[in-house]
Amino acid sequence: MALFKNDYQGGSHLEILSSQGTTIKNWKLRGVKKIYQSDLKGSCHHVEGGKLNLPKNDKLHLYLYQPYLLFQLYITSGMPISIELCLIDMNNNHRRFLISTNNKETKTTALHISCPFPDLIKGQWMNVCFDLVNLLSDNFKGFTYKRLDSIGLNGTFRLRKICTIKDRPPETQMDNYSKYSDFKSIVELPKSILLPSDILSSTIVYDMQRILRIENRSLNTNDVIPAIIKHNIQFKLI
Secondary structure: OEOOOOOOOOOOEEEEEEOOOOHHHHOEEEEEEEEEEOOOOEEEEEEEEEEEEEOOOOOOEOOEOOOEEEEEEEOOOOOOEEEEEEEEEOOOOEEEEEEEOOOOOOEEOOOEEEEEOOOOOOOOEEEEEEEHHHHHHHHOOOOOEEEEEEEEEEEEEEEEEEEEEOOEOOOOOOEOOEOHHHOOOEOOOOHHHOOOOOOOEEEEEEOHHHHHHHHHHHHHOOOOOOOOOOOOOOEEEO
């Protein structure tokens, strides 16, 4: 069964998980609660040592084609998070991509890549975006991205939305690891999925250039990770 094969994917984005509506029905959940978060003035998913998997079982397939995948995440200092994606190339090979705060270095096999999760800013909401085309083509030379077939998250974090998006979003801080001039299309995120403008948030796009350069920097220098920003945010179960 194809979950999103018949959904229109030619627009700016496609929402595949939200704290509202019925998108959660497609997910397999463990250790996930819906809570109210004061700074969002709305609800989000609170994951404490839990897991989210899409699709629910191996008989289902996503058929998600847009080239970028966006997670709206809030991560507390010291808490682990891992994201695993199954990417399919034009030859219908399944390629696994795992990015985790538990990983110390990048490792690649014929069908799998695992790498650290650098530059996460703890204590504030983040738009964490993955360049799916780059992650596949840069790790598996000669192969081209076709579609996204599964998504898995585990750890301790808060989650507002997950969407595929058509265009690469601008990053909060453009540095040596990612520059506007490197990309033909930089487009602001759609208004309907923006985080509230009155809260501190940031956007980061992960491609292999960023991951490897930051990994090399951490091995060769004693750069200090940006200080954690603390907020007085209240939560209650709903």
